[in-house]
Amino acid sequence: MRQTIPRVEGGRLFQSEREGDPILIGTPAWYDWLEQQSSFTFVDHVLTFTAHKSVLRTGGAYWKAYRTRQGKLYCIYLGRSHTLTQERLQAAAQAFAGEHDPGEHASVPSRQLGASRLPRPPSPRMALDVDPSTSFIHTKLYRPHLGVI
Helix, strand or coil: CCCCCCEEECCEEECCCCCCCCEECCCHHHHHHHHHCCEEEEECCCCEEEEEEEECCCCCEEEEEEEEECCEEEEEEEECHHHCCHHHHHHHHHHHHCCCCCCCEEECCCCCCCCCCCCCCCCHHHCCCCCHHHHHHHHHHCCCCCCCC
């Protein structure tokens, strides 16, 4: 028998096809469920992504969202279980829908959920004229120069 991954859709958690009542996102039952699980799929009108829990050596845990598009894996830090709300999950879906660099790790800010976007590339003023073949060696062998303001 094939095991299905739990699905969050429309503000509710559906654990399986046979399961009775779904769990409402943001309720104590939701947060209890998150502590016991390791992954789920989030389905939104924007797109779908999979969330996985990573456990730290210190015993804590946090969630990350993953989505593959055109063969490239994208990742967004979601936060600890007690911070996973419907708004935070939707903000991650919107961030995935925006333009960003493949493989770039980002996080969804907890205070600015509606305006969240992945980090922007550095401005041209910050670019340095460095030979890429030697830049790694120089950073490892020499102390970085302090910028003059």
